[in-house]
Amino acid sequence: MTLLRDGKGRQKAPLTPWKKKSAKERKALPGIASLDGRWGYPAIAPFFLIFLIFGVAPVIYSIYIAFFKWDPLGESEFNGINNFIFLFQDSDFWIALRNTFSIWALSTFPQMVIAISLAAILRNKRLKGKSFWRTILLVPNITSIIAITIVFQQLFGRDYGLINGLLGLIPGVDHIDFIEGVIPSHVQIATMITWRWVGYNTLIFLASMLAIPDELYESASVDGATKWQQFKYVTLPSLKNTITFVLIVGTIGGLQVFAEPQQLNAEGGSTKQFLTLTLFLYNQAFLNNKYGYAAAIGIAITFIVLIISAINFFITRKLAGEGSR
Amino acid sequence: MNKLTTKNAFLGAIVAFAVSAGLLTAPAKAVDQITLTIWTFGEVIQPGLQREYQKLHPEIKIIPIKNDVDPLHQKTILSCQTGGPADIIAFEVPYSGYWRTGNRPACFQDLRQMKTSGSNADAGVAANLSALDIKKNYLPWRWEQGVAFNDSVIGIPTDVGGLQVAYRSDLFKKAGLPTDRVAVGKLWPTWEKFIATGQKYVSKLTAAEKKSGKGFIDDAGSIYAAVMNQGTVKYYQPDGTDAGKLVYKTNPQIKKAWDTTVKALNSGIGARLGQFTSDWNIGMNKGAMATILAPAWMLDYIKKQAPDTKGKWDIADLPVGGGNQGGTELGIPAYSKNKQAAYDFLTWYLAPEQQLKVFKTYGLFPSASVLYDDEALLGYKDEFFSNAPVGQIYTKGVLKLKPIFEGELQRKIDSTFGAGLGRVASKKMTSEKSYALVLSDIDKLFKN
Numbered sequence: 001m002t003l004l005r006d007g008k009g010r011q012k013a014p015l016t017p018w019k020k021k022s023a024k025e026r027k028a029l030p031g032i033a034s035l036d037g038r039w040g041y042p043a044i045a046p047f048f049l050i051f052l053i054f055g056v057a058p059v060i061y062s063i064y065i066a067f068f069k070w071d072p073l074g075e076s077e078f079n080g081i082n083n084f085i086f087l088f089q090d091s092d093f094w095i096a097l098r099n100t101f102s103i104w105a106l107s108t109f110p111q112m113v114i115a116i117s118l119a120a121i122l123r124n125k126r127l128k129g130k131s132f133w134r135t136i137l138l139v140p141n142i143t144s145i146i147a148i149t150i151v152f153q154q155l156f157g158r159d160y161g162l163i164n165g166l167l168g169l170i171p172g173v174d175h176i177d178f179i180e181g182v183i184p185s186h187v188q189i190a191t192m193i194t195w196r197w198v199g200y201n202t203l204i205f206l207a208s209m210l211a212i213p214d215e216l217y218e219s220a221s222v223d224g225a226t227k228w229q230q231f232k233y234v235t236l237p238s239l240k241n242t243i244t245f246v247l248i249v250g251t252i253g254g255l256q257v258f259a260e261p262q263q264l265n266a267e268g269g270s271t272k273q274f275l276t277l278t279l280f281l282y283n284q285a286f287l288n289n290k291y292g293y294a295a296a297i298g299i300a301i302t303f304i305v306l307i308i309s310a311i312n313f314f315i316t317r318k319l320a321g322e323g324s325r
Numbered sequence: 326m327n328k329l330t331t332k333n334a335f336l337g338a339i340v341a342f343a344v345s346a347g348l349l350t351a352p353a354k355a356v357d358q359i360t361l362t363i364w365t366f367g368e369v370i371q372p373g374l375q376r377e378y379q380k381l382h383p384e385i386k387i388i389p390i391k392n393d394v395d396p397l398h399q400k401t402i403l404s405c406q407t408g409g410p411a412d413i414i415a416f417e418v419p420y421s422g423y424w425r426t427g428n429r430p431a432c433f434q435d436l437r438q439m440k441t442s443g444s445n446a447d448a449g450v451a452a453n454l455s456a457l458d459i460k461k462n463y464l465p466w467r468w469e470q471g472v473a474f475n476d477s478v479i480g481i482p483t484d485v486g487g488l489q490v491a492y493r494s495d496l497f498k499k500a501g502l503p504t505d506r507v508a509v510g511k512l513w514p515t516w517e518k519f520i521a522t523g524q525k526y527v528s529k530l531t532a533a534e535k536k537s538g539k540g541f542i543d544d545a546g547s548i549y550a551a552v553m554n555q556g557t558v559k560y561y562q563p564d565g566t567d568a569g570k571l572v573y574k575t576n577p578q579i580k581k582a583w584d585t586t587v588k589a590l591n592s593g594i595g596a597r598l599g600q601f602t603s604d605w606n607i608g609m610n611k612g613a614m615a616t617i618l619a620p621a622w623m624l625d626y627i628k629k630q631a632p633d634t635k636g637k638w639d640i641a642d643l644p645v646g647g648g649n650q651g652g653t654e655l656g657i658p659a660y661s662k663n664k665q666a667a668y669d670f671l672t673w674y675l676a677p678e679q680q681l682k683v684f685k686t687y688g689l690f691p692s693a694s695v696l697y698d699d700e701a702l703l704g705y706k707d708e709f710f711s712n713a714p715v716g717q718i719y720t721k722g723v724l725k726l727k728p729i730f731e732g733e734l735q736r737k738i739d740s741t742f743g744a745g746l747g748r749v750a751s752k753k754m755t756s757e758k759s760y761a762l763v764l765s766d767i768d769k770l771f772k773n
Contacts, residue, residue, distance in 0.1 A: 074429070
């Protein structure tokens, strides 16, 4: 948000602020400096051109087909707003909405706690092999979702999974079916998402923790604050903006959960217990051949994202207002 | 037959790159190189036979690109609108109804208009053969699944998914059941007897074995498809129109298959291991199931997943007899630029001789019915399955099959029923409630 607001002054600001030079000297460097003026638009054009073709055009097209019974290889007929009416009456849509938010909540909040804790540990100056730990945190993030799903299915297997194997050691505890149960299946999917993104978020938290001046901690310890109090009263408040950022990014990602549930069961489970919104859209289009309906679902998802973004925006503004001194 | 295919696609891309690079740097080659791109899945295109063909035709490069079945279907739809690089495309029988209907057959080359060039004359495929000339080699109803409703031939059948029972003779012995494959087959002339045998087996299991999830059959839900395919009509009834008449509410065969399966589910004979899950793979090694309803193409999968169980398996007849599951068509997309080369490859690859080789190495049961009285097929025994005469047993089953009309949304309706049985299996719903939900879910498919 703040970046956008500052955008007005961009043309005047030097592109290379780390090299403070006079206007005369800048002219001596035609390559970079001229990018600022005449060449700016051509330089950004490729992105916007590609965005127009692969981003905007499909969006407009899908708004168009949302009003049809669409058959890519046959005749399509105009369907008015029937797709939208049907959508609100379709129980699967509401189940998918419920599942999406449940999985989002189960993955986002534990993830925050773990990521902040890990970052607090990695911040420790006496920690050995810092770069090793930081690098390894990103490994789950660059692993293919399919591979992660296969491994987790083995961990969460009902009969021979490791987790149920451990549960079985406790007398009187039955195996949990991590596919058939509503909450258990959400837990399984949320665990996969957490596993994939926790390292990435840890690094973001770590970066912002490292930016907290040491003096704050020193004066806190002079005042007699324990480590926990330092964390609570120095670290956490300084992370407020970062937490908001991670929350927004996590929400956008959370509304797009697709591959994990699809790998568990393409239909989203026998009672649609882990059918998510994007999987619902995909299945309507690509399993049921209802492209127009799927486009309508896409529009509905867009509105949901807009509503949540608006909520996020107001919360962020409020927090930012409080935070500014 | 869903497999991870990213690696193959990646290799395919590398090969494609290498080939194009090779063509660019060596333009002075005597013969024009032809590249055949094949969009496929699972084990439809066998690397061994592919190598053999390239030895016969050094001028042809074959590049199979693997996808999963459903994404491939989408890719095929898209490429039909926009054009694409494929010269041959594989599609599964449950999708054949989609491609045969309306103006979709136009996406594929009508193979009646193609003639073999004679380039494979030495390899047993004569010149000047159109699809109608080779039709007689194939199982008639299986051939029809590649014929569109406007009579154009859009695909040639690869395999028939003949279905029989794979059973563990060692576990049968332990439970006091007969182990000889003929005697075992006689245990279950009907599905009711099959379930009763299962109950007898389960009653001999110890409490600990039961608690660890062991059962008679891997997944009692698999009985549904088996019973369905023993009928003559599934969800669509042929009525002279292309689309067929929807009978998913009235066809008694469906209710029969459903009730039989629910009975099996409630009798507790199933280990409740979904096929192709990791629990299933492990369970196969641990003796969690004594029987699997196994299509011919699954035998190879069992061998690979549970190599240590070699010699413990055997094959017996399916209850009632005759079963089918799966099968694939190979067609040439209308936009292909190498139709002649593609057709020559197809006619060779799906010729009876090659189908026999595929059967012996990978267990895909031939759709070429001229083989069904061939000693080479009938006499084929499989060591892994206690030297069972696999060829003979599956031939017997396939010959009992009747043609079934596959409609446009066949695959989707099948999976809706599958989900319904899943709800009964996990005891989330009663049979009646779940059945009603299945019907309303299917209604929804056609409503909007």
